[in-house]
Amino acid sequence: MLSKKTKYGLKALTYLASVDCKEPVQIAEIAKHENISQKFLESILLTLRRNGFLGSKKGKGGGYYLIREPKEILMTSVIRVLEGPIAMVPCVSLNFYEKCDDCPDENKCSVHKLMLQVRDSALEVYRNTTLADLIS
Amino acid sequence: MLSKKTKYGLKALTYLASVDCKEPVQIAEIAKHENISQKFLESILLTLRRNGFLGSKKGKGGGYYLIREPKEILMTSVIRVLEGPIAMVPCVSLNFYEKCDDCPDENKCSVHKLMLQVRDSALEVYRNTTLADLIS
DNA sequence: TATTACCCTATCGTTTTTGTAGATTTTAAC
DNA sequence: GTTAAAATCTACAAAAACGATAGGGTAATA
Numbered sequence: 001m002l003s004k005k006t007k008y009g010l011k012a013l014t015y016l017a018s019v020d021c022k023e024p025v026q027i028a029e030i031a032k033h034e035n036i037s038q039k040f041l042e043s044i045l046l047t048l049r050r051n052g053f054l055g056s057k058k059g060k061g062g063g064y065y066l067i068r069e070p071k072e073i074l075m076t077s078v079i080r081v082l083e084g085p086i087a088m089v090p091c092v093s094l095n096f097y098e099k100c101d102d103c104p105d106e107n108k109c110s111v112h113k114l115m116l117q118v119r120d121s122a123l124e125v126y127r128n129t130t131l132a133d134l135i136s
Numbered sequence: 137m138l139s140k141k142t143k144y145g146l147k148a149l150t151y152l153a154s155v156d157c158k159e160p161v162q163i164a165e166i167a168k169h170e171n172i173s174q175k176f177l178e179s180i181l182l183t184l185r186r187n188g189f190l191g192s193k194k195g196k197g198g199g200y201y202l203i204r205e206p207k208e209i210l211m212t213s214v215i216r217v218l219e220g221p222i223a224m225v226p227c228v229s230l231n232f233y234e235k236c237d238d239c240p241d242e243n244k245c246s247v248h249k250l251m252l253q254v255r256d257s258a259l260e261v262y263r264n265t266t267l268a269d270l271i272s
Numbered sequence: 273t274a275t276t277a278c279c280c281t282a283t284c285g286t287t288t289t290t291g292t293a294g295a296t297t298t299t300a301a302c
Numbered sequence: 303g304t305t306a307a308a309a310t311c312t313a314c315a316a317a318a319a320c321g322a323t324a325g326g327g328t329a330a331t332a
Binding site: 040057 | 320321322323324325329330331332
């Protein structure tokens with residue numbers, strides 16, 4: 001299940017991309033437009049800024065704005081920052097690998113085998129989708 | 137993230153398929169072989185039985201056994217029974233559809249658009265994988 | 273001085289995972 | 303037959319983890 005954090009983050013990014021001017025947009029405006037709890041969105045936008053997707057400006061006329069072109073923003077990176085691993089089990093994750101504590105041999109594990117395929121298929125989608133593709 | 141319930145359920149099914157004889161296998165044996173909490177596994181096997189994947193026999197010499205050929209057991213059905221929806225958001229789920237309470241128009245929603253593709257790609261994998269494919 | 277992002281913390285609620293305790297059914301030994 | 307052992311079945315509950323949200327204060331900027 002996709003967390004609301006990711007969902008809201010994606011919606012916020014899409015909104016910022018659709019506004020297209022580089023003027024800062026206030027948290028309150030995004031929250032209202034997308035029906036998101038403002039306080040929650042606040043923390044989400046912060047992580048997006050810390051991870052190089054957004055810039056921000058304080059004070060009057062301040063807000064958040066995209067610092068990269070929508071076409072340059074891949075879903076792989078957005079998802080990894082907001083949701084974490086793309087893989088459904090850590091033992092098949094490229095960026096968040098962890099060994100299972102059960103499971104003596106990954107290569108013989110049926111779950112591993114299946115989830116490797118699922119990961120690859122999801123990766124295929126995320127790699128071929130940019131923020132620009134999500135704007136209707 | 138895949139729940140342990142699903143993970144353990146898949147491992148148990150694979151184990152039962154690999155044993156291949158139709159003799160009942162005890163919960164304790166499966167739990168031990170796959171490093172699974174026996175009590176937890178017990179409830180998982182129960183749901184698999186209730187959903188027509190397994191048969192059981194009580195008493196001495198009892199246990200669980202497959203009642204369908206591994207080749208006939210599709211991952212789509214296993215995942216749906218153990219994990220629930222394959223889709224990452226309810227609004228793109230085929231079997232567990234729910235409307236988002238935010239989101240006035242699904243067709244314009246960026247998350248909807250993205251997750252529809254992710255669902256389809258996962259579905260592609262699950263539909264083309266049977267229990268027999270997971271045995272090494 | 274007003275406005276806005278920034279930051280930390282606490283809390284509530286849900287889900288997941290595991291454990292406890294016993295009831296029920298079947299087999300097999302006596 | 304009676305009994306004991308071996309297993310599944312059932313319900314519940316507790317613990318742990320996680321997700322989502324809210325509160326309140328700080329810092330920067332126009």
